[in-house]
Amino acid sequence: MPAIHGLNKTTLLDYPGRVAATIFLGSCNFRCPFCQNSGLVLHPADEPTISEEEVLSFLKKRQGILEGVCISGGEPTLASDLEDFIRKIRALGYPVKLDTNGTRPDILKHLTESGLIQMAAVDIKACPDNYPSLTGMLHPDLDAVRETVDFLLHANLDYEFRTTVVKELHNENDFIEIGQWLKGAQAYYLQAYKDSEEVLQPGFSSYSLEDLEHFRDILHQTIPVVGIRGID
Ligand code: SF4
Numbered sequence: 723m724p725a726i727h728g729l730n731k732t733t734l735l736d737y738p739g740r741v742a743a744t745i746f747l748g749s750c751n752f753r754c755p756f757c758q759n760s761g762l763v764l765h766p767a768d769e770p771t772i773s774e775e776e777v778l779s780f781l782k783k784r785q786g787i788l789e790g791v792c793i794s795g796g797e798p799t800l801a802s803d804l805e806d807f808i809r810k811i812r813a814l815g816y817p818v819k820l821d822t823n824g825t826r827p828d829i830l831k832h833l834t835e836s837g838l839i840q841m842a843a844v845d846i847k848a849c850p851d852n853y854p855s856l857t858g859m860l861h862p863d864l865d866a867v868r869e870t871v872d873f874l875l876h877a878n879l880d881y882e883f884r885t886t887v888v889k890e891l892h893n894e895n896d897f898i899e900i901g902q903w904l905k906g907a908q909a910y911y912l913q914a915y916k917d918s919e920e921v922l923q924p925g926f927s928s929y930s931l932e933d934l935e936h937f938r939d940i941l942h943q944t945i946p947v948v949g950i951r952g953i954d
Contacts, residue, residue: 724801724807725747726777727747727771727772728746729743729746736821737790740789741788742791742819744791744794745777745792746794747801748762748796749801750800751823751825753857753858753922754856755856758920759796760920762795764922785814785815789817790817790818792820793807793820793821794821805836812837818839819839822842824866824871825867825870827873830842842879842881848896849898849903852896853867874907875906875907880908881909882908882909884911885913887912887914887929889927890926894936907945909946910949915952934953935950
């Protein structure tokens with residue numbers, strides 16, 4: 723069973739259009755300095771866990787109330803028994819959305835083709851050249867992320883791409899290049915960065931709404947649905 727480190731019992735934000743529960747799995751192969759879940763990424767073994775039985779029993783009780791389950795992290799595709807876990811959730815009748823950083827395209831393809839996931843949300847950290855500084859990795863596996871993007875652009879699956887936008891780490895050129903990279907995508911969201919003590923490297927700031935609207939307008943030239951999230 724995967725190490726489950728969190729359960730948000732009800733959310734309207736994580737699975738578009740559905741009242742959902744979100745499950746958080748530990749570990750990640752990136753070290754994004756703006757990451758909001760630093761504990762799950764840096765020392766997952768020290769984080770509290772919830773048993774699979776407890777989560778499944780909760781989901782069973784909420785059948786007919788919840789409309790979907792989001793599996794997030796960390797990077798959930800690193801969990802070796804992810805497929806079995808999703809099968810158990812699907813057996814309870816829930817559609818499943820997977821949040822991923824896009825570095826495990828084979829797993830995403832397999833889960834999609836097996837009908838085990840009904841939606842994916844894939845992080846696009848920055849334009850390709852900026853991936854090292856945005857992921858905290860000297861050599862992030864950009865080929866894998868490109869493969870994920872290519873797959874989703876042609877797959878029969880609901881999906882969205884999204885970028886957490888950090889004033890100190892992104893500039894206009896990121897969004898010009900992302901717009902070309904993701905041309906024709908179903909949907910893309912700019913998520914305003916929020917600083918907190920949980921962030922891996924706290925102290926960054928967010929662009930203003932006006933700046934985010936400018937980036938949105940750039941992206942809208944090539945992507946039909948572009949939204950902004952997380953700004954008051
Ligand atoms: S933001 Fe996502 S991909 Fe980046 S370190 Fe955190 S969990 Fe991993």
